[in-house]
Amino acid sequence: MEQPFFPDLVRTMGAQGFREVAGAAQAIPDADLVLKRQTWNTNRAIVVVGLPKVPVDFAGYIQRLRRSVAFRCGFFPILWGIGIQVVIVAPGLAESGIDPSQHVARVDNQWAIVQSVFLVDPVAQAYLVGRTWGQFVTGPYQEAIAGVLARSFPAQGL
DSSP states (O other): OOOTHHHHHHHHTTTOOOOOOHHHHHHHHTEEEEEEESSSSHHHHHHEOOOOOOOOSHHHHHHHHHHHHHTTTTBBBTTOOEEEEEEOOOTHHHOOOOGGGGGGGGOOOSSSEEEEEEEETTTTTTTEEOOOSEEEEHHHHHHHHHHHHHHHHOOOOO
């Protein structure tokens, strides 16, 4: 389901070299938008999923999503990994007690890692973010995503 912040996200991240991945939303379960930035030395993706409710097994859901995005967005194990920024939009996230920082990568496995998780509750009009280490390359992208969400959901901190 398209979210009101999509045009702003596509425009903002497009200025940083991200492009929409054609057909990815159909290939990745629950994905509403997938953006990718691939250069000779970096491979990054942003996936936005809209869910009718918070998944019961949130950690398992994040892992399945990570795998789907990695395979669709062109990682090559060991030689060329991918860093993924996850945005989950679901009513009830404000009351869920989920800590997004518990669902980001702890180590770089040179495969596919979740570098940030943004939880957005459209009912509460709030969002929360958790980030992993290594912000030198990815930090500006995460800040840009947070900026888009701040313009659409003024209350940070679920």
